[in-house]
Amino acid sequence: MPEKMILIGGRSKRQGTALCAGKTGAEYLDVSTTLEMNVEDMARLGLKADSRVRLRTPSGETILRCKGRETKDLPKGLLFMAYGPASSQLMAGDTAGSGMPLSKNLQVEVEPVGPDEAPGE
């Protein structure tokens, strides 16, 4: 049974510098498919650094690579990733008449997957 968590999308320095190098580069792919997760949540789900997880919303799904963060920095149940093609897969097309799709505070289903699944797919 996949677990429900809250995903926050945002910017990061590495995403910014990778963007200048080019969106088709390996660095950009890497930075935009890295998922930050609370270390206790990771342990509970049996995940280690670089383990693959699938995130799913009613709009779509994507495979990401995990990176642990301490509870004081990222509370349990909260996830963070840099904006990019992978985070867009999870966004709804509807904007409730605002023009702005929600990309922070998204409820996502989290499910560990095998190491062979390629991030970003």
Add this chain to the structure above:
Amino acid sequence: MASTLRIANGRVYDPANGLDGVVQDICIQDGRIVAAVPAGTKTVDARGMVVMPGGVDIHCHIAGSKVNMARKLQPEDHRHDVHLRTRVTRSGTGGTVPSTFATGYRYAALGYTAAMEAAVTPLGARSTLEELQDTPVIDKGFFVLVGNNVLLFRLLQEGRLEEFRHTLAWWISATKAYAPKLVNPGVDAMWKGERNANITTLDQKIGPFDLTPRKVIGAFIQAAEDLGLPHPVHIHCNNLGHSGNYETTLETMRIADGRRVHITHVQFHSYGSVAGKTTDNPTSKAREIADYVNTHPNISADVGAVMFGRSTSMTADAPLAYMLRRFGSHKWINADSENESGCGILPFTYQDKVYTNALQWAIGLELFLRSEDPWRMVFSTDHPNGGSFMSYPKLIRLLMDREFRKEEMAKVNQKAIDNSGLRECQEREYSLFEIAIITRAGPARLLGLTAKGHLGVGADADITIYEEDADKEKMFSTPRYVIKEGTLVIEDHEFRADVEGRVFHVMPDYDPGIEQVIQPFFEDFYTIQFANYPVDLHYLHRHQAVPTAHQTAAAAPAADA
């Protein structure tokens, strides 16, 4: 091949050249008025029509950061007043703060061919010039806000008057402005630095500075005179909108002591107070203000008349806008510019049944009707503060048609009419000749634009042709032809061409060494590099530098000396 045009047989109103409805031809070649054009030249038949120079608006708010904030603020004001594109002109939106294209076309469609944006922060000069380039047809320029400039205050407080003058000249040149503008001098230090306080008297200490508004105003008047600027200091006095403020206005004019000064939207500065009350219930002091202007030829003013309906208050006088919030606006903008200015914006509706609004309306009319010199008390609504420029035709009718004026007076708050002096001067009617002065010839002369506002040989061929009508509002709403620099922009009431007007600016001389004084201040207190601050000429596109008195004298033949 020279482009020529003849306007034949119109009744010409050209006050600068003494023509009061004389039937004669006007000849145009290459955008200017000439004495004659060859036979066979394209002719506009103006028989039975009124020919005037294009209108010149001496004071309005049409471009720049504060105007654009006011535009963004009011989608509801644009929706009900859209401006369709044609094959040759751009679309836009209207309301009290129209989009740039709509602004240019709508001014032109009223027969105006020049307008001065009256309050620009130096930091916002670039955006003003970009917007002005997107404001078609009309010529334009802007006044730069210097009356709360921290560096100028510091120089003044230290008694460095010569450096003060050079720095002022640098600022006008660096921003490509036309004239220096003071708004509620001293207010910024109080508003930003002392928990939203205001200036209340000319002799109070300005926040941390060892200065008073009186001293600041006097210094600017002198510096502008010493620089020989074509238009003197343009002053929005202290205490705008407050009951009893006419004494501040009179005292400000006295500071000039014979030197040239322009007092803007003087209607907003002509209020008395009921004894002992300063917060509400203003009374009219239009007589006192008009008398002073009438008897002091060094003073000029524009009226800043109030027209009923929607307006947008936009001002560098931030506490004024904050005070106006009390009257029901849900929206309010405050915008501070580092070291230079403040700004307040809010939508505002003038209501004819409200005592204060009706009194303001009456005072505006009173000032016009009490004025004895139309060349020095000229036309404005301080667009869009007192009302949109789209209300100009109605205001002209109010001045020209006393029966209409009496009908309108009967509709508004009667206590306000009773408390004004409007009934004392209600029999006067403006003539077409006087209207041509207050809307064209006068403003052009006060601005020092020698090729504008008249139809003499050598003038720019900016011409409006009206079909005469007993209803002056209708007549001035829909000119039949509008000619801009010789191009028939409007023909038979329709746009035929889209042209770009010019930017007028002034480049007063200054000692380049003054930059050694200015640069360190920038490095400490600005967030933009000194080298990136001055506006270069490419932002001006079509433009013309108007010389100062010294530059004109220097360029004159030696034989004159």
Add this chain to the structure above:
Amino acid sequence: MSDDNTRTVTDATCTFCGCVCDDITLSVDVAQHKITKSQNACVLGKAWFEEHGIEERPFALIGGREATTEEGVEEAARILAEARYPIIYGLSDTTCEAQRVAVSIADMIGGNLDTTTSVCHGPTGMAFQNLGESTASLGEIKNRADLIIFWGGNPAEAHPRLFTRYAVTPKGMYTPNGRKDRTVALVDVRRTASTPVADIFLQVKPGSDFEVLWSLRALVKGRKVDASIEQRTGISLAVLEDLVARMKRCQFGALLFGMGLTMTRGRHFNAGALLALATDLNEFTHFVAAPVRGHGNVTGADNVVSWQTGFPFGVNFSRGYPRFNPGEWTTADLLARGEADAAMILASDPASNFSRPAIEHLKRIPVITLDPKTSLTSQLARVAFTTATYGINVPGTVYRMDNVPISLRPAFESPYPSDHQVLTAIRERVRALLGGNRTPAGSPLAAVAT
């Protein structure tokens, strides 16, 4: 230190983020078309300057085939002139000069015009339309602010010099001791690289910003707030009361907020609550608020679209005049609904940051892109122009996040044309194809021609 091949550009302007820092000194290797050093730039600025060399790319690709710029212009103009519902989107990473031409094309063809503002601080723009705002240029914040509150943003990673140049450490006129003269608070749902800068950190529960802001408003106005606010938001009443006391006590307060408010539940209500809080505080002291804007010239796009149309983004010209309606003419929704039959995208990459249904629609219609680099959007385009990079190769105007316009000082020439040049060529070609501005069918104005 410099030889013939090395050029130094002083006071250059970085357009990576909305800080638009204009104090960068660039060392340029002219022969290699490369910036080798960008002094004063932050890590993002360095990447911006030093990664934008000249890549060997075709001037244009038409259906994947290499083409000249002129051929691209011809094909792009044909697409735009023939389309019944063309859209123009992006605009944030180019000059105001180019933005002005882009809007004029949308007007001429009766298309739809939208900028990346709609997916950035668009909700802030809507809140502004409802309330106005009390705001200030960044220099006034540097000179005067003694209390600064960051809300829902991570400037250390997204706007690295905001702290050092404008808002936290710089010494100003009435803040002569810099950092020591200021109290800094930060509100976010997680700890970030920005958190250590703050004296006070409020970690709010996700999705409870509005409740926190509304409680602060209530306390400012002297109303009672129930202690249960802590369960709802994660912030205790005592902490809120302390913050309110500080806000009222300061001489000049500033609230700087990010997309943590606009991209989450509540959107323009959150931004509106924050703007209203700053406005309310002016009863007690001087208080300002400002959105921390993203891309280099997204603020310029807001200004240009506003002065030309009266509305800041999401503008439709199909009836012959500008109409504004977020949700209807904002691109994220419009594409997701499968509307538009042609798109011109400049200076942005919706194929990498829009929702899946929106991207699926982009794949179905002819797309024109203008971009210095290959992007996901340029890869799906029918016509993809390579253009020069603004601020590095192209002069022009950009607006800082506080609406201050700044001129660019390019470092070296690019063989590629600017966005402005390509757009101007497209406009003139469209004008020729349509015989002037398109006027709505049946409009009496259609008959008025020169």
